[in-house]
Amino acid sequence: MDKVTVDNVEYLKCMLFPVTLDVNGRAIFHNSTEFNFGDRIIDDNQLLTQSQINELQLNKKESFNRSLSVSVQYLIVTNQYLEESFAQLASYKNETGITTAIKLIGEILTQQTGRDDAEKLREYLKEFYAEGGQYVLLGGDETVLPIRYTYPNIATTEIDLENQQVCDLYFADLTGDWNFDNDAVWGEKYTDSVDLTPELFVGRLPFDEPIEVTQYIEKLIQYETNRNQVDLSYLEKSFFFCSDQMRDYGSLGQHGLIAEALPDYFIIDTINGIEQSRGDDPNPTNQSSKSLETVLSEGFGIVNIIAHGSSMTFEVRTSNYNEFPKSFFTTDTTMITNGIVSNLESNNRVSLYVSLGCDNGAFDKDQPPFNHLNPSIVETLLSQKNSGAVGFVANTRWGWVGSSHLLQKRFLEYLVTNVNQPAIVSLYQMKEDYYYYRDLIYGINYFGDPTMVVYTKKPEPLALDMQYNQNEILLSTVSNNKLLDNTTIFLSADGNLIAEYRTDENGQLTIDYQFELGTDYKISATKDGYTIDQKNYAPSIATDIDDETNLTLPTSYALEQNYPNPFNPNTQIQLALPQKTELILTLYNVLGQEVRIIASGIYSAGIHTFNWDGKDNSGNNSATGIYLYRLETLEFVEQKKMVLLR
Numbered sequence: 001m002d003k004v005t006v007d008n009v010e011y012l013k014c015m016l017f018p019v020t021l022d023v024n025g026r027a028i029f030h031n032s033t034e035f036n037f038g039d040r041i042i043d044d045n046q047l048l049t050q051s052q053i054n055e056l057q058l059n060k061k062e063s064f065n066r067s068l069s070v071s072v073q074y075l076i077v078t079n080q081y082l083e084e085s086f087a088q089l090a091s092y093k094n095e096t097g098i099t100t101a102i103k104l105i106g107e108i109l110t111q112q113t114g115r116d117d118a119e120k121l122r123e124y125l126k127e128f129y130a131e132g133g134q135y136v137l138l139g140g141d142e143t144v145l146p147i148r149y150t151y152p153n154i155a156t157t158e159i160d161l162e163n164q165q166v167c168d169l170y171f172a173d174l175t176g177d178w179n180f181d182n183d184a185v186w187g188e189k190y191t192d193s194v195d196l197t198p199e200l201f202v203g204r205l206p207f208d209e210p211i212e213v214t215q216y217i218e219k220l221i222q223y224e225t226n227r228n229q230v231d232l233s234y235l236e237k238s239f240f241f242c243s244d245q246m247r248d249y250g251s252l253g254q255h256g257l258i259a260e261a262l263p264d265y266f267i268i269d270t271i272n273g274i275e276q277s278r279g280d281d282p283n284p285t286n287q288s289s290k291s292l293e294t295v296l297s298e299g300f301g302i303v304n305i306i307a308h309g310s311s312m313t314f315e316v317r318t319s320n321y322n323e324f325p326k327s328f329f330t331t332d333t334t335m336i337t338n339g340i341v342s343n344l345e346s347n348n349r350v351s352l353y354v355s356l357g358c359d360n361g362a363f364d365k366d367q368p369p370f371n372h373l374n375p376s377i378v379e380t381l382l383s384q385k386n387s388g389a390v391g392f393v394a395n396t397r398w399g400w401v402g403s404s405h406l407l408q409k410r411f412l413e414y415l416v417t418n419v420n421q422p423a424i425v426s427l428y429q430m431k432e433d434y435y436y437y438r439d440l441i442y443g444i445n446y447f448g449d450p451t452m453v454v455y456t457k458k459p460e461p462l463a464l465d466m467q468y469n470q471n472e473i474l475l476s477t478v479s480n481n482k483l484l485d486n487t488t489i490f491l492s493a494d495g496n497l498i499a500e501y502r503t504d505e506n507g508q509l510t511i512d513y514q515f516e517l518g519t520d521y522k523i524s525a526t527k528d529g530y531t532i533d534q535k536n537y538a539p540s541i542a543t544d545i546d547d548e549t550n551l552t553l554p555t556s557y558a559l560e561q562n563y564p565n566p567f568n569p570n571t572q573i574q575l576a577l578p579q580k581t582e583l584i585l586t587l588y589n590v591l592g593q594e595v596r597i598i599a600s601g602i603y604s605a606g607i608h609t610f611n612w613d614g615k616d617n618s619g620n621n622s623a624t625g626i627y628l629y630r631l632e633t634l635e636f637v638e639q640k641k642m643v644l645l646r
Contacts, residue, residue, distance in 0.1 A: 575608055
């Protein structure tokens with residue numbers, strides 16, 4: 001038995017396999033145990049599981065670069081119907097170092113007091129903030145979560161909902177009294193006591209179906225990790241739609257004014273989506289929205305909409321100023337002569353959309369009293385599978401020709417400056433700068449994951465290279481064939497963050513941890529300006545036992561044929577070791593050039609299985625072809641062929 005000492009308390013550690021063999025070699029499984037120490041029987045309450053020991057060690061581990069706080073940084077509020085779908089996002093965020101939890105709105109409404117359901121939610125968020133919370137995702141539309149309608153002026157009569165904005169800033173500002181005069185009109189300029197400086201960063205995904213949630217989350221993870229190896233050069237491109245009065249504004253047009261905010265290295269398209277020859281032309285000659293489906297599908301990091309709009313459309317060209325005939329993008333799939341946002345190519349080239357168009361963020365208008373027949377632009381583009389938007393800044397009601405472009409430009413200026421901060425930070429900074437445009441900042445909301453950093457420069461690829469040696473993981477981080485230092489590494493299990501580390505000046509790290517059999521671990525690597533990489537690790541009996549074990553072990557070395565073969569993109573290689581030995585398992589192309597070191601180090605006796613994901617040592621996809629994999633130990637050498645088909 002091994003000894004483990006934690007906080008000056010000594011524990012004896014043993015591994016129990018509740019299986020014995022009868023005289024005929026058949027396995028007998030036991031479902032009860034009794035531990036004896038000398039003549040003393042050990043009570044169950046004196047025993048600790050491996051996971052409990054791990055937790056004790058975690059609290060005392062000195063190699064952490066920071067203490068892991070038990071407080072939750074990121075809260076997802078949703079309902080029970082969508083909870084399972086949002087669990088994938090919570091797990092991913094925990095795995096990548098943002099402590100995340102889900103809270104059901106039903107529980108909040110039964111626990112809190114308030115003048116209405118929206119205030120009850122806000123009261124709960126005050127508690128979350130007091131406990132260290134920073135980010136909130138409102139996971140649902142108005143049928144899932146309460147929303148707050150606000151009015152920026154002074155109400156003397158009943159205000160129609162058409163003239164009230166859906167204001168998520170209400171849930172971010174926790175110190176003001178948005179209904180100080182208690183007249184049920186929230187956010188009035190002089191009679192209510194609104195504090196426009198937010199305490200929380202609040203985003204929203206205006207969905208009501210699990211498939212919408214799932215498709216957005218998969219798109220977000222692809223955006224941050226680039227698992228599908230998309231050419232990310234498109235992120236340094238920006239597309240502009242501009243028409244009508246906005247097209248004719250000043251000498252440059254509002255598209256020209258806003259484009260000044262983008263860096264010099266950006267490729268900016270202010271041609272294809274700009275109304276020609278001018279905004280008031282009765283017969284404009286620019287491309288139709290239908291033809292722009294293909295152009296927009298090429299991929300742009302930022303898409304700017306500077307046009308008239310509705311909850312379901314935004315204009316591309318019109319007769320005179322905003323008159324028919326019109327060509328527009330729409331969510332209505334029956335309008336086949338116009339651009340349909342769901343027709344964008346599913347190629348993982350997703351964008352941040354920024355719109356000053358009226359109602360483009362009015363996700364509430366598909367329900368009474370509005371009853372629009374089709375979903376909103378913001379909902380459709382965000383939920384589109386592998387295309388459309390990964391984030392969206394939009395008005396829930398009106399924009400203004402003379403002022404909205406100022407806010408859009410300022411947001412982009414902050415976005416390209418705050419390169420390693422979530423995009424929502426830039427939105428809130430813009431709102432603080434233009435606080436006097438209350439009738440605009442109430443209705444401009446951030447739709448998407450509020451912790452997401454928008455790439456305004458093509459990120460470099462980051463790859464994890466890992467070797468396993470019993471309770472150690474030997475890890476290197478690589479980018480463009482070079483070791484990458486000071487990379488943050490997160491260890492998690494079952495979607496829960498366990499530990500945080502950093503690679504050294506050589507881009508290397510040894511994780512010394514008591515891994516538990518039967519637990520699936522994930523190792524994530526993050527660094528500002530780079531994509532995220534994640535690897536799975538599932539410790540097996542073979543990799544965690546000593547030579548002295550009584551389990552049946554291989555009697556000879558063996559290198560098995562990989563399976564599946566041919567494959568795309570993953571295959572597994574299994575080998576057998578009769579004793580603990582040092583080995584190297586290397587992959588070569590047919591020219592004999594090294595492609596990938598699959599495994600290297602000292603491994604215990606047993607059966608070991610390794611995965612190859614089709615990537616080389618630099619994290620790049622390997623081409624279709626025949627490859628050789630070769631196992632070398634002091635006593636044994638063998639190689640076999642495999643076929644990768646792209």
